[in-house]
Amino acid sequence: MKARTEDSAERILKAAEQEFAKYGLEGARVDRIAKKASANKAMIYYHFRSKDKLYRTVIEKKLSYLHEFIRNNLDNIEDPDRIFRNFAEFYISIFDEIRGFLPILLREIIAGGENIKRLLQNPGGVSPAELLTGTIQKGIESGHFRDIDVRQTALSFVGMNLFYLMMSPVAKILLEIENEDEFKKARAAAVADLFLNGLRVRNE
Amino acid sequence: MKARTEDSAERILKAAEQEFAKYGLEGARVDRIAKKASANKAMIYYHFRSKDKLYRTVIEKKLSYLHEFIRNNLDNIEDPDRIFRNFAEFYISIFDEIRGFLPILLREIIAGGENIKRLLQNPGGVSPAELLTGTIQKGIESGHFRDIDVRQTALSFVGMNLFYLMMSPVAKILLEIENEDEFKKARAAAVADLFLNGLRVRNE
DNA sequence: ATAGTTTAACCAAATGGTTAGTTGAGAGAC
DNA sequence: GTCTCTCAACTAACCATTTGGTTAAACTAT
Numbered sequence: 001m002k003a004r005t006e007d008s009a010e011r012i013l014k015a016a017e018q019e020f021a022k023y024g025l026e027g028a029r030v031d032r033i034a035k036k037a038s039a040n041k042a043m044i045y046y047h048f049r050s051k052d053k054l055y056r057t058v059i060e061k062k063l064s065y066l067h068e069f070i071r072n073n074l075d076n077i078e079d080p081d082r083i084f085r086n087f088a089e090f091y092i093s094i095f096d097e098i099r100g101f102l103p104i105l106l107r108e109i110i111a112g113g114e115n116i117k118r119l120l121q122n123p124g125g126v127s128p129a130e131l132l133t134g135t136i137q138k139g140i141e142s143g144h145f146r147d148i149d150v151r152q153t154a155l156s157f158v159g160m161n162l163f164y165l166m167m168s169p170v171a172k173i174l175l176e177i178e179n180e181d182e183f184k185k186a187r188a189a190a191v192a193d194l195f196l197n198g199l200r201v202r203n204e
Numbered sequence: 205m206k207a208r209t210e211d212s213a214e215r216i217l218k219a220a221e222q223e224f225a226k227y228g229l230e231g232a233r234v235d236r237i238a239k240k241a242s243a244n245k246a247m248i249y250y251h252f253r254s255k256d257k258l259y260r261t262v263i264e265k266k267l268s269y270l271h272e273f274i275r276n277n278l279d280n281i282e283d284p285d286r287i288f289r290n291f292a293e294f295y296i297s298i299f300d301e302i303r304g305f306l307p308i309l310l311r312e313i314i315a316g317g318e319n320i321k322r323l324l325q326n327p328g329g330v331s332p333a334e335l336l337t338g339t340i341q342k343g344i345e346s347g348h349f350r351d352i353d354v355r356q357t358a359l360s361f362v363g364m365n366l367f368y369l370m371m372s373p374v375a376k377i378l379l380e381i382e383n384e385d386e387f388k389k390a391r392a393a394a395v396a397d398l399f400l401n402g403l404r405v406r407n408e
Numbered sequence: 409a410t411a412g413t414t415t416a417a418c419c420a421a422a423t424g425g426t427t428a429g430t431t432g433a434g435a436g437a438c
Numbered sequence: 439g440t441c442t443c444t445c446a447a448c449t450a451a452c453c454a455t456t457t458g459g460t461t462a463a464a465c466t467a468t
Contacts, residue, residue: 008444024231027229027231040443040444042445043443050428111226148394154379156395159365160360167313170313170320194357197350198400202401212418234454243419244419246456247419255454411466412466414465417462419461421456426453426454428451438441
């Protein structure tokens, strides 16, 4: 029955992610997770030791996945414009991947959770924050970009990108977006365009 | 004994806001709220009928306050540049006001709560979303702004602004901001500057 | 004024439903 | 025969809500 085990642990994790996303750690019900995973409650305690541990496992799996994604896609690029365009595309590309997980992530951020720092620190490489500020700095020094505050600008860039990820359901209603797929597809280019234009030196 | 009453209800509301912000609706403990408010638990049920009702009261009070603030400060402005600068300053000005409340707001947004639509719809006036898209549209038509997607741009602008409000504790760590007050003070101008520069027509 | 009545504000302790976590017996695979 | 997995029934704790009061201010008829 070994094969079934891995299945059931997998099923539990998936069900747990949905449950935690919908209700949060406190609001989530272990019985409901078991039912959703077509598993017995005892199985949850057999595979994971507690509700809390299950929760942390869900988060860790997802974070390490995202980490790898970042490492594979954003390091080792030279052209500043290219980096920002790639970043913007990266945010869109993780959209579907992260959508179900986002509520968990946001609640963790709200709570100031320690779990979150790991995502943002990118161990064993340059952190995304450093990559951004560094790129802007270089652009300024080379005369490519205007002389603006590096950190304010980096924050603005991340905000433009992540805000849409976080708020897309709300944004959809407020901006009356009918075709979300199309809007999403155009998003990365629109962000990079606005941002790079805002940075570029004017020759007037 | 009338004076005492209003005090205690007030104290409970204040304590409840903190408790709900920290732990969410499910995680919040009525006992803890009572203790924090130096009130008896039964008093909470006397003034507000249930934990749920108390929660809703906390949200409603805050939302109606924010509403009034928006109405008093953002309507009836003509110059497009001015509108964006004011918006950016508005977000910063509610910073302290909203900081303790933000976790509640975010959790509501995550949950897709109905409570939230009221904030964003701004009844009895132009909604903030319409104000922004309208202003951008006018700017484009007058040749003041480049010809870009109005909704993408509006979303980017709101994102630049709100993301900082939401993430300031995280941003502080990642960007190694020591003097947050100063950073905050410079924020509105930095955002408006980047945004307006990104929109403006280039004469090259 | 004042005794008598009502009412709002307050409280400690009990109630009862819910739920995380446990247990122990058993089924099937190898 | 033992290891992995499944299950229903259990329990201990937690926690929202209720109960059954007390207190003191405010009103009212005398």
